[in-house]
Amino acid sequence: MTAAALGKDLVGLEFLTADQIRLILDTAEPFKEVSERAIKKVPALRGKTIVNLFFEASTRTRISFEFAEKRLSADTVNVATSISSVSKGETLVDTARNLEAMRIDMVVIRHPSSGAAQFLGDRIRSNVINAGDGKHEHPTQGLLDLLTLRDRFGKLEGLKVAICGDVLHSRVARSNIWGLLKLGAEVALTGPATLIPRELAELGVQIIPRIDDAMAWADALNVLRLQLERMQGGFIPSLREYNRVFGVTRERLERAGKELVILHPGPMNRGVEIDSDVADGPCSVILPQVTNGVAIRMAVLYLLAGGAPEWQAS
Amino acid sequence: MPSVTRLLDDTAMAGALQRMAREVVEKSGGTGGLVLVGIQRRGVELAARLAALIGAAGPPVPLGKLDITLYRDDLSTIGPRPRVGETSLPDSIEGRTVVIVDDVLYTGRTIRAALDELADFGRPRRILLAVLVDRGGRELPIQADVVGQRIETGSDDRVDVAVQELDGRDAVELVQGAPL
Numbered sequence: 300m301t302a303a304a305l306g307k308d309l310v311g312l313e314f315l316t317a318d319q320i321r322l323i324l325d326t327a328e329p330f331k332e333v334s335e336r337a338i339k340k341v342p343a344l345r346g347k348t349i350v351n352l353f354f355e356a357s358t359r360t361r362i363s364f365e366f367a368e369k370r371l372s373a374d375t376v377n378v379a380t381s382i383s384s385v386s387k388g389e390t391l392v393d394t395a396r397n398l399e400a401m402r403i404d405m406v407v408i409r410h411p412s413s414g415a416a417q418f419l420g421d422r423i424r425s426n427v428i429n430a431g432d433g434k435h436e437h438p439t440q441g442l443l444d445l446l447t448l449r450d451r452f453g454k455l456e457g458l459k460v461a462i463c464g465d466v467l468h469s470r471v472a473r474s475n476i477w478g479l480l481k482l483g484a485e486v487a488l489t490g491p492a493t494l495i496p497r498e499l500a501e502l503g504v505q506i507i508p509r510i511d512d513a514m515a516w517a518d519a520l521n522v523l524r525l526q527l528e529r530m531q532g533g534f535i536p537s538l539r540e541y542n543r544v545f546g547v548t549r550e551r552l553e554r555a556g557k558e559l560v561i562l563h564p565g566p567m568n569r570g571v572e573i574d575s576d577v578a579d580g581p582c583s584v585i586l587p588q589v590t591n592g593v594a595i596r597m598a599v600l601y602l603l604a605g606g607a608p609e610w611q612a613s
Numbered sequence: 614m615p616s617v618t619r620l621l622d623d624t625a626m627a628g629a630l631q632r633m634a635r636e637v638v639e640k641s642g643g644t645g646g647l648v649l650v651g652i653q654r655r656g657v658e659l660a661a662r663l664a665a666l667i668g669a670a671g672p673p674v675p676l677g678k679l680d681i682t683l684y685r686d687d688l689s690t691i692g693p694r695p696r697v698g699e700t701s702l703p704d705s706i707e708g709r710t711v712v713i714v715d716d717v718l719y720t721g722r723t724i725r726a727a728l729d730e731l732a733d734f735g736r737p738r739r740i741l742l743a744v745l746v747d748r749g750g751r752e753l754p755i756q757a758d759v760v761g762q763r764i765e766t767g768s769d770d771r772v773d774v775a776v777q778e779l780d781g782r783d784a785v786e787l788v789q790g791a792p793l
Contacts, residue, residue: 329680329697338733341683371683601697605688 305602308420308427311436312477320478324446326598327591333370334593344371344604349405350398353430354380354391357409359565359589360430360440364407367596373405391415392422399423405603408432413470426603431470439599440564441474443592445482447584448519450591451560456483461517463510464545464572467494467534468526471564475521476504489513490523490545493534510545511554519560522547525572538571548574552582560584615791620746620772621762623783629745629761630659634666636759637743641710646738648706650677652715652727653698658776659745660714677702679713684726700730707735712759716774718744721755746785748772 305319312320333341349368353361361377368375378394395406405426408416413433420427431437449455460479466472466488476499479486486504488495489512500506507513514520525541535541542548552559561573561583569575578585621629641647644667651660657678664674680698713727724742731740743759748766762785766772771788775781 326697329683329699332700333683336734340733342729343683343685343688601683 307603308416308429309438309599309603310417310420310427310429312438312441312474312481313436315438315481317481317483320442320445320481323442323595323598323602324449326602327442327446327594330370330594330597330601331591333597334366334590339370340372341370342372343601344368344373347371347373347404347604348402349373349375349407349600350403351375351377351430352394352398352406352408353378354408354410354415355431357430359592360409360437363589363592364428364430364439364596366593367600370593371597371600373600376403391419395419395423399425405600428599428603433470434468434473435470436474436477437470437564438474439592439596440471441478442599443588443595444471444475444521444562444564445478446591446595447562447588448484448560450587451584452518455479458484459487459516459518460484460521461487461489461507461513461519462521462523463488463513463547464490464523465494465525465534466490466499466523467496468529469523471521472523476502480504487513487516491535491541510547511551514551514555514559517559519562520547521562521564522573524564524566525568527568538568542571542574546570546572546574547577549576549580552577552580558582562588564588616789618787618789619784620764620787621783621785626745626761626783626785630662631666633743633745633759633761634663637663637712637741638667640741640758641712641739644671644674646709648675648677648703648709648711648737650679650702650706650711650713650727650731652713652723653678653680653682655774655776655779656713656715658778659716659774660712661778663712663714663743675703677706679727679730681723681726681730684730686722686726702734705735706731706737708738710739710741711737712741712743714743716745716776717772718742718747718755718757718760719750719772721751721753724755725753745774746772 351364403425407428407430409430410432413435415432416427416429429438452458462472476486480503487507488504489507489510559582563585567573567578649660649664651657664676668674678701680700682697741758744757745761747757747760747763773786775784777783
């Protein structure tokens with residue numbers, strides 16, 4: 300399979316086939332080794348220019364993309380909206396067209412509106428990679444979760460994964476659901492009814508209201524961040540009660556009586572959705588997730604860069 | 614119809630590898646500090662064969678493998694390769710004599726990439742190149758130090774190397790009238 304099979308942009312896992320997702324995961328394997336070298340750099344993307352366009356706060360994802368870009372020898376520019384012309388009222392498409400007029404090859408975009416990456420990808424010739432758009436998708440996070448689970452279990456077919464907590468606001472949940480289902484895993488959602496959209500059941504996931512039941516069922520638990528900044532709607536009574544009813548605690552883990560693998564996309568609210576002794580315990584793969592994130596982003600950048608923008612090809 | 618000419622059968626290939634193993638030791642000035650590095654894919658198997666032949670008479674020879682995909686100069690024109698293979702080198706190549714092993718030497722671009730990649734892992738004392746087949750057609754000023762078989766080919770020809778480990782047989786064949 301050639302790179303053209305990935306298309307021009309990476310907007311979401313919803314739009315990829317199982318083979319395309321496997322291609323990205325397999326391509327990420329050798330990139331893990333690049334990050335272990337003394338000189339952590341290969342020339343694959345030498346001369347490519349990439350803009351990281353972040354309209355929303357991010358530490359992990361932005362740094363991860365930047366490392367991935369630099370380890371492939373691309374030239375990068377970071378644009379944070381607070382110090383760009385966006386604060387003067389420039390529209391998304393104007394910002395992007397201006398960047399493209401400077402002959403950039405790729406844009407990595409994070410935006411608070413669902414659909415922003417698709418919108419941009421349809422309007423510029425550069426490759427666009429979605430680094431999180433509103434409540435829609437965060438495909439590279441979904442991919443790194445798949446890679447981490449595959450590392451741990453050897454395969455994803457038949458694996459039972461429970462996604463816990465604030466599914467409603469979570470683009471990570473949506474990317475996980477699409478990716479896991481396409482690769483043959485089973486998915487369950489658990490959390491407060493106010494934060495679990497019923498319509499997601501139509502995608503083929505089950506909803507397990509009680510977290511203890513979900514833990515008894517699952518092989519792995521993807522614990523979502525409670526998005527405190529989006530909690531004006533009165534979705535939960537209090538953080539303490541949330542922790543008591545839905546928090547992943549050591550007592551719950553011991554009660555489940557098995558080696559559940561625990562993922563969390565970060566940043567964590569310790570003592571809310573996850574307790575410190577779980578997050579830092581032997582079941583946690585939270586730091587391997589971060590390591591895999593760089594390899595996954597290198598793979599995505601490498602595969603998309605092969606399909607040259609039209610103004611180069613013609 | 615493409616025509617297939619057998620250049621080396623299994624016996625001839627074994628003989629060629631024996632000769633190459635001797636020449637590698639001669640040109641490296643002995644086996645001290647020697648490291649063999651095979652280029653993915655079939656160079657890896659050939660390097661292992663040479664290492665076994667050289668190691669049979671003395672201490673084992675350190676072995677590495679190199680995938681040069683990420684060092685190619687044609688990503689924008691040809692696009693990425695479908696699979697990137699593994700790169701693993703012995704602990705250090707610093708100050709060693711590194712012998713790059715590949716199946717076929719043609720344009721020289723693979724070896725150019727391999728030299729760039731090796732430089733990112735350290736500074737060997739010397740680097741030599743050993744290939745089973747030199748088919749001419751160089752596009753860069755690169756030559757092999759040890760050659761199993763030299764042949765003349767045209768740009769429409771293809772040279773196929775089969776190895777027991779991957780293909781179930783040992784052979785070198787010239788395929789004419791069926792370019793890649």
